[in-house]
Amino acid sequence: MNEHEKHDAALNAMFTAAKAEDPVPSGDLMARIMADAAAVQTQAAVVSAPIPAPKSILHILSDAFGGWAGASTLAACVGLGLMVGFTSPETILSFVPGTTAEASEDAFGLYFDTDL
Amino acid sequence: MMPFDSQSEISDDALMVLFANGDADAASALAHRHTSRVLALAYRMLGDQAEAEDVAQEALMRLWKIASEWRQGEAKVSTWLYRVASNLCTDRLRKHSGKRRPADIDSVAEPADETPSVEKKMIGQDRADALQSALQTLPERQRQAVSLRFLQELSNPEVAGVMDISVDAVESLLARGKRGLATALEGRKTELGLEF
Numbered sequence: 459m460n461e462h463e464k465h466d467a468a469l470n471a472m473f474t475a476a477k478a479e480d481p482v483p484s485g486d487l488m489a490r491i492m493a494d495a496a497a498v499q500t501q502a503a504v505v506s507a508p509i510p511a512p513k514s515i516l517h518i519l520s521d522a523f524g525g526w527a528g529a530s531t532l533a534a535c536v537g538l539g540l541m542v543g544f545t546s547p548e549t550i551l552s553f554v555p556g557t558t559a560e561a562s563e564d565a566f567g568l569y570f571d572t573d574l
Numbered sequence: 575m576m577p578f579d580s581q582s583e584i585s586d587d588a589l590m591v592l593f594a595n596g597d598a599d600a601a602s603a604l605a606h607r608h609t610s611r612v613l614a615l616a617y618r619m620l621g622d623q624a625e626a627e628d629v630a631q632e633a634l635m636r637l638w639k640i641a642s643e644w645r646q647g648e649a650k651v652s653t654w655l656y657r658v659a660s661n662l663c664t665d666r667l668r669k670h671s672g673k674r675r676p677a678d679i680d681s682v683a684e685p686a687d688e689t690p691s692v693e694k695k696m697i698g699q700d701r702a703d704a705l706q707s708a709l710q711t712l713p714e715r716q717r718q719a720v721s722l723r724f725l726q727e728l729s730n731p732e733v734a735g736v737m738d739i740s741v742d743a744v745e746s747l748l749a750r751g752k753r754g755l756a757t758a759l760e761g762r763k764t765e766l767g768l769e770f
Contacts, residue, residue, distance in 0.1 A: 464769055465752070465756050466752075467769075468756070468759075468763065468768040468769060469724075469752055469755060469756065471701065471768065472701050472702075472704070472705040472708075472755070472759070472766075472768070473705070473724045473725060475697075475698045475699075475701035475702045475705065476701070476702045476705045476706065476725060477725055478698055478702065479698065479699060479702035479703075480610070480614040480617075480725075481610075481613055481614060481617045481623055481626065482610065483609045483610050483613050483627075483630070484627070487609070487613070487627045487630065487631060488605060488606075488609065490631050491605050491609060491630070491631055491634045491635075492601060492602065492605060494631065494634065494635045494638060495593070495598070495601035495602075495605065495634075495638050496598065496601070498635075498638040498639055498641075499593070499596050499598065499601070499638075502594070502596070502642060503596055
């Protein structure tokens with residue numbers, strides 16, 4: 459064995475001994491690393507969550523009436539009421555105490571200036 | 575979700591994707607696979623267990639943060655971590671420069687004499703301690719190259735990749751590093767049972 463080979467053999471023995479004594483990650487270090495990982499994953503989930511778009515006035519109004527379904531129902535009822543009121547008011551006025559169909563027709567005609 | 579462990583055959587690249595998708599088991603598998611090697615390199619570079627742990631934690635933290643942008647097949651996770659850990663060690667060494675000098679191997683306390691029954695184990699421990707002290711006498715780049723090549727067992731091209739230098743430059747650093755180690759250990763070769 460020449461001088462160079464002796465040096466290499468000696469150093470190899472030292473490297474082997476050093477590798478056998480490599481530091482082992484402590485439980486505390488692993489816990490810190492896993493806590494970091496969890497924090498990064500949580501932050502990423504928050505960032506990637508969809509942000510709701512700002513609501514328009516129409517949306518706010520429809521929400522006030524119970525959403526689109528509620529607002530549609532309300533609009534349909536109003537339309538139906540107006541239609542009944544214009545086409546055959548006697549069916550409505552006959553339910554009002556102290557009125558007759560004729561008197562009501564006159565009053566309705568005077569008020570709305572119609573020729574019923 | 576099935577749990578992963580360090581023996582899992584799932585590639586690092588796949589684990590990075592799983593991690594980015596929020597899989598905690600992927601984080602555990604990556605940490606168990608790489609922390610000990612990163613810690614060992616940092617310890618060889620810094621010679622201080624607590625500082626080495628801080629570097630290992632920071633290197634892994636940077637891995638977690640880059641996971642969502644990780645490009646599969648472009649770099650090995652291990653090489654990437656070694657590079658990050660090496661840079662973190664270099665930063666620390668530069669901050670410490672002027673505050674402390676590399677250890678002089680002759681100034682390292684001799685281990686206490688123990689009973690013959692533990693002699694073999696003590697020789698191994700003595701050699702490991704002596705090498706660690708000898709490493710601290712090397713210039714930073716030689717220490718890094720020697721640690722990566724002979725203790726982390728990377729190939730010369732892998733060391734070149736981590737250090738961002740040519741393979742020729744790695745070979746030069748290794749040759750000088752080995753000569754430096756031999757010189758540092760010269761005075762203790764008999765005690766350590768070495769012949770050179």
